Amino acid sequence: MASAMDLEIFNKCQDNIDRDSEIRESIRSLTKVIDQHMRSILSILSTAHSTPSSSFPTFAGRTTTSFQFQKEAIQNLASLASQHPFYKYNALWSRTLQNAAFAVLFRDWLVNEGNAYIAYHSGSSNPGERDGPTETSEDDEVRSKVGQLTSLERVCETLGVKPGLEDESTFHLTLEEYLQATISLINELSRLALNSVIMTENSNYSTPTRINHFIKQLQAGFLMLNLKNDALRSRVDSIKYDVKKVEEVIYDLSLRGLIRK
């Protein structure tokens, strides 16, 4: 009886499976390198939990080399990934890129917070050093205007990837990854709010106040999104616990008259 099928089917399948797992393997090994650089960046940045806010800009500056290495490692991944349809293997590096984006957001936030803290501290004597155009010199201004979220484009620039919002097929940081990174920042800051109280110098309790303001604004932003029942949704739901955590710190401080309400 003549065969009812082309037996080459099985060989072709095997070739395909082998090629696919080879690509997956190479992508995984490249993401490992990025992860390593990301971890060394984060270990430097987590010094924030045990130093006063005034030193944030100094140690954040120490991450520059690691960021450079990380950028190169991402470059390698990008050139491999660009040979394949973007979303085919996106899941393999999505987490890595998310964490790398978080590192950028956290560093930029720390630099900014450090400067704001210093400005707030020396605010009354020397308002010229204050960050930003606000010269009205009222405490509220300092509280509400500082706290910066690095934009998607800027994060991409630091990581060395294209924003790719126009062209989804090139290697890029996706909006979901950026939003996930933003939520990681909120998580991290809720912890920092507590620790910054411990590390406070000269009764300058302004950091938790700014964190409180910052994450509440972001929370309001996330509430504007129509979310599906997906990974992003569950993380957005977790923001409220971070907000609560920081609110408790603010409550404790204001109860004791350590910050002005």
Added chain:
Amino acid sequence: MSVSVSVATIDRETVTALFSSFGAALDAHHDARDRVIKASRDITAASKKIIFALQRVKYADAEIQRDDPPKAGIKLDSKIAGDICGLERKITDAFGAVKDDLQGAGAWRYQRQISGAIQEYIEALLFREYLMERWILSHEEVQKLIGHEFLVTHSDYILGILDTTGELMRFAITNLYDVTASSVVQVSAIAKQICQLLRTLRIGFSGLRVNSSSHSSSTEFVKKLNTLYNSVDKVEKAVYSLTVRGSELPEGWIPGDDDDNGRI
């Protein structure tokens, strides 16, 4: 979507502007995803109906009706052929509705959403082609039938074939008796052919090296491979029973008269 500010100082207006642009992008993505899921459901449902229609074919009658007898395969009667034609039109329409969503980057972005439908449709295509032409379509042939504007992955193709084996098993069991043989009870040609084909598939698939940790479709593969083993078993047992017991049955015995007729 454009987000103009490079470092956003977080105040109410910036947050509102920023997140409404994010919201618009997310909504567009979710809408596309929902459309694909809906099309996927329609395609799956229509494909299942095609398969049911094919299972209702009375093999013996269909084969006899065939115009060119030397060639293997069956000819569908006009009622079933018409039903299938209508269902295929539904499938084409459903594919057409999400053509744009599945273009470019979307092909892989929504692959997981459409994948089930593609597999089900492949199953219908393969099953029909086998019954009519006694031929298992290759990946390229399937891709051509579905259309090159849609992505048919190799893993969808493999899983589609594995699904088809279940249908072939069912068809072989329902058409086990050779009703054309007047005097002796014997196994039909189609049951023997399917039995042979299933064995070939079993050998081919069990030889594939699949890295089980590589992706989710490999767990599905292993599961469906086990189903294939069971199907081969069932057909082999049925053919065996009929061969053995058929020889003992009295001459002129007609299948269906008796409960003890070797069916499984």
